[in-house]
Amino acid sequence: MTLHASIYRHRFDAEEQQRKERLWRVLCRHFLQRFVSPADTVLDLGAGYCEFINNIRCAKKYAVDLNEDTPRFASREVRVIQKPAWDLSDLGSGSVDTVFVSNFFEHLRSKEELAATLGEVERVLRPGGRLMVLQPNIRYAYREYWDFLDHHVPLSHLSLAEALEIGGLRVVEVRPRFLPYTTKSRLPRPPALLRLYLVLRPLHRLLGKQMFIVAEKPQTATSGRPQPPSSGLGRPDAGA
Numbered sequence: 001m002t003l004h005a006s007i008y009r010h011r012f013d014a015e016e017q018q019r020k021e022r023l024w025r026v027l028c029r030h031f032l033q034r035f036v037s038p039a040d041t042v043l044d045l046g047a048g049y050c051e052f053i054n055n056i057r058c059a060k061k062y063a064v065d066l067n068e069d070t071p072r073f074a075s076r077e078v079r080v081i082q083k084p085a086w087d088l089s090d091l092g093s094g095s096v097d098t099v100f101v102s103n104f105f106e107h108l109r110s111k112e113e114l115a116a117t118l119g120e121v122e123r124v125l126r127p128g129g130r131l132m133v134l135q136p137n138i139r140y141a142y143r144e145y146w147d148f149l150d151h152h153v154p155l156s157h158l159s160l161a162e163a164l165e166i167g168g169l170r171v172v173e174v175r176p177r178f179l180p181y182t183t184k185s186r187l188p189r190p191p192a193l194l195r196l197y198l199v200l201r202p203l204h205r206l207l208g209k210q211m212f213i214v215a216e217k218p219q220t221a222t223s224g225r226p227q228p229p230s231s232g233l234g235r236p237d238a239g240a
Contacts, residue, residue: 024051026194032100033057035132035214040097043124045085045117046104049073058098064088086116094126102134103210105160106151114153118167125217131169133213134179135160141181141209157211169215177208 036042036058044053047063047070054075061078063070064085071080081090085108099121108114121131138145138154145151155163157176164171197203 026191028055042098043096045101088120091124096124099131122168127219129217131215137211164215171215173214175212178212179210181209
C-alpha cells in the first residue's frame with residue numbers, strides 16, 4: 001500500500017466516510033450544482049474517494065488521482081485517470097467544461113508543481129470553462145494547517161488568486177471564508193443544518209477556514225503554460 005493510501009485510510013474510517021458522503025450530497029445539490037450544467041464534461045482533480053464527482057449531475061465525468069483506492073469508490077460513469085495532476089495528457093485541449101479541486105493543492109510538493117498543474121487545467125478547459133477550488137485558507141487556518149502529515153504548500157485566497165491569474169485564468173468569485181476547516185470540525189452534520197449553513201453568509205465569516213474560488217478561462221488565451229516539474233511524485237487528494 002502506498003503512503004498516501006495509508007494516510008487516507010487512517011484519516012477516514014468507514015463511519016467518517018459515510019458522513020462525508022452525506023455532506024457532499026448536500027454540497028453538490030444545494031451549492032456546487034449551480035456552477036455545473038447537466039451537459040458539462042467535468043473533471044475532479046485530486047478526486048480521492050470521489051464524493052464530488054459521484055454526486056454532481058453532468059454529462060461526462062473524469063476523476064484524476066494517484067490514490068490506488070480511487071477506482072473502488074468511483075461510480076460506473078466516472079473514468080478514473082491515475083496520473084499526476086500536472087499530467088492530464090489523457091484529455092484533449094479544450095475538452096473540459098468544469099474542473100473541480102477540493103483540498104488538494106496543499107498536498108502538492110512545491111509551488112512549481114502547483115503552477116504546472118494549473119497550466120494543465122488551463123489547457124484542458126474550453127474557452128469560457130470554469131475552475132472551482134475549495135481549499136484550506138492559511139490566513140485563517142494557520143494553526144491547524146500543519147497538523148496533517150501530507151500538507152506542503154500553504155495558500156491564502158490572495159496567493160491562490162495570484163497563481164490562477166498567472167496561469168492564465170480569470171478569477172470571478174472569491175470567498176475567503178466558506179466552510180469550516182475539515183469535515184471533522186464545526187461543519188453541521190444534519191443535512192438540514194448544512195443547507196442552512198450554506199445560505200447564512202455571516203456564519204461563513206465566523207466559522208469558515210476554507211476558501212472557495214471560481215476562475216474562468218478567457219475566450220482568448222493570453223499566457224503560456226508552465227512546464228511540468230522534472231522531479232517529484234504526484235500527490236493524491238487527502239481530503240483533509
